Amino acid sequence: MTMSREYKVGLFIGATALIIITALFYLAFSKGVFERIHTFTLSSKSGEGFTEGMPVVFSGFNIGNVHALELNDEGxxxxxxxxxxxxxxxxxxxxxxxxxxxxxxxxxxxxxTENLKSPSLDPHKMPEVLTVNDINDAIAKIEPVLDRVTEIAENIRVLTRNLSDPKGDFHRVLGNAEKITSNFASKKSLVEMAVSDKESVKAIKESLKKLKDITSNIDRVLVKIDKMADKTDREIYGENGALPQINTILKDLVIKLTKLDKTVDNINSISTDASEGMKDLHILRSDIDDAVKSIDDVAKKLDAIIGSKKAPEFRVP
Amino acid sequence: MKKLLSVIFVLCICACGLLMPVPDWKDKAGGYLEEYKSSFLKGKELSTEPHFAQATREIAAGNDLRLLAVAYLTKYALHTASLECFDDSEFLKIERLEPDAEDMAYYRFLQGNFTAVDASALPARYTGLLKAAASRNAVLAAHEISAIGDPLSRLVAAGVWVNHLPCDEKIIQTAIDTASANGWQRPLWAYLEKLHTCYLEGGDKSRARAIKNRLELLKKEKDQK
Known part of the structure; x- marks a missing residue:
């Protein structure tokens, strides 16, 4: 069956329109155009901050928006x-x-929503909306800081005023420092500066003079001690002192010990010789034993040959 | 004749060769025992006991208990001859193992147990003294003792009498003479001591003093050596 050109064009246009309508319908459906919308009414004492189209958020997701704002008879x-x-x-x-x-x-x-199992909100009820305002909170936090800054600025102002005041503390401190430096620069002694009393300074000077006398006395004593030390040196280290004599005795002792050493060596050698001699004595003893045994053997052989030896007689006396 | 003489000579030599050889231990034991007797009687105290010990060691090596008993009886006889006591334990041990009538008779004789002595088992030289002892006849005893030919046996007999029977001057004098004649210092001093005691007991102080002085002089001479 063959279709006419007109029929084909009509079919194409109709199909295209159908697809477009279907697509639009699908788009509208997916966008919730045909979805049922629930309206709830909230109340607030102030309309500040509310705007139409403001999003309504649950757990960070946008679930609706503000449709309308109105003021009732009670404000x-x-x-x-x-x-x-x-x-x-x-x-x-x-x-x-x-x-x-x-x-x-x-x-x-x-x-x-704390309990999702609780019943749905009645559309006739008007729950109140609470307000959380970050800007106000920030301002509330900044306010004490600003107060502190104000106080600091006030203190700085007082300080600068004091510094600039010719009768102020700072100027007085500077004046005192100037006096001290001038005192240092003058010829007055440090003690006088410290004590600020001329009599005391005199007493200290006298004490220092006495200290000088004492040191001179100590010097004299030290000279005497030096002399005594010299004398002691002479007595100990002099020609006839104790140390040379001890040295002489020690040398003598060393010589005698050397001689004694030789004597000990001699005794050692003698004892060694004696011990070696003792060894020889053992050898000699064994030699004598051998000789006696040999003689005994010879005597026995002679006895055996001659037969003159009688058997010993054992009888009581 | 010459042939006969040569045959006899050869036979004699053969006879010599046939003699039984003396065992070495016996020979040595005899020698040591003689040395012991000599050193004991001469008062050489240091060498006395070693010789006896060597003698008994050699006899023990020969396993002859009879000879060992004779050695111990010899020791006891020497002590008796020197008027000394002795320890008879060793002899009694041997006698228990191997009893011998002759040894027991001699042992009892030395102990002065004259009634228990078997006269037939005792050496013949002591039978006369045994009779005198039984009758306690000192004169007969002195005679019998003097009659003993062996000087050591004579001293033993005198010792037995002096130790167990009344003191008799003649017997003691015989013993002193015998010891002096042989140079036996130990029994000599013992009998001089005994004679001194006898004189003291008899009241003859002057002779007692003379004996004492004599003894002291002899001892002094010994000490000087």
């Missing part, structure tokens, strides 16, 4: 929020709503 701000059906489960009867105004970034309403 309470009513905030209508719209929550899509898929997110309405986060809004519960015990949910709390907080307006969070960060220092940087846009303000938002944060939903906190």
């Amino acid at each position: 309470v701000v009513l905030i209508d929020i719209k929550i899509p059906d898929r997110h309405v489960k986060w809004i519960r009867s015990d949910s709390s709503f907080v307006l969070y105004r960060p220092l940087i970034g846009s303000a938002r309403i944060i939903v906190n």
Whole structure:
């Protein structure tokens, strides 16, 4: 079956339109155009910070937005929020709503739900929105710091005023320092400067003079001690002193010890000779024993040959 | 005749060769025992006991208990001859192992147990003294002792009498003469001491003093050596 050109064009246009409509419909559906929207009304004493389209956030996710703001007859701000059906489960009867105004970034309403099993929020109820304002908190924190800075600035001001005051403490300290340096520069003694009393200075001078006398006396005593030491040296180290005599005795002792050493060596050699002689005595003894045995053997042989030897007679006396 | 003489000479030589050789231990034991007797009687105290020990050692090597008993009896007889006591334990041990009538008779004779002595087993030279001792006849005893030919046996007999029977001057004098004649210092001094005691007991002080002086003089001379 052959199709006519017109029929084909008509089919193409119709199919294209259908695809486009389907795509649009799908896009609208996915964007929630056909989704059911729940509206809740919140209340606040002040409408400051609220804006239409402000996001409603649960656990950091955007679940809705502020639809409308209006003021009722009692002066309470009513905030209508719209929550899509898929997110309405986060809004519960015990949910709390907080307006969070960060220092940087846009303000938002944060939903906190402790128990997700609690019943859904009644649309006729109007829970109050609390406010958390980062800017105010920051200002509140900066305020005491600013106070401290103000105090410091005041102190600096006082200090500079004191420094600049000709009758102030700083100028007095400088004056005293000048006096001290002038005293150092003058010919007055250090003691006088320290004591600030001329009589005391005199007493110290006299004491120093006496100390000089004492040192001269000590010098004389030391000279005497030196002389005594010389005398002692002579007595100990002199020609007829103790040490030369001891030296002589020691030399004599060394000579005698050397002689004694020779004597000991001689005694040693004698004892060695004697011990060697003793060894010889043992040899001699064995030689004598051998000789006696030989003689005994010879006598026995002679006895055996001659037969003259009688057997010993054992009888009581 | 010459042939006969040469045959006899050869036979004599052969006879000499056939003699039984004396055992070495016996020969040495006899020599040591003679040395012991000599040194004991002469008072050489240092060499006395070593000689006896060597004699008994040699006899022991020959395993002859009879000779060992004779050696010990000889020792006891020498002590008796010198008027000394003796320790008889060794002889009694030997006698228990190997009893001998002659040795026992001689032992009892030395001990002065005259009634228990078997006269037939005792050496013949002592039978006369045994009879005199039985009758306690000192004159007969002196005679019998003087009659003993061997000087050592004579001293032993005198010792037996003096040790166990009343003191008799004649017997002691015989012993002194015998010891003096042989130069046996140990029994000589013993009998001089005994004579001194006898004189003292008899009240003859002058003779006692003379004997004492004599003995002291002899001892002094010995000490000087």
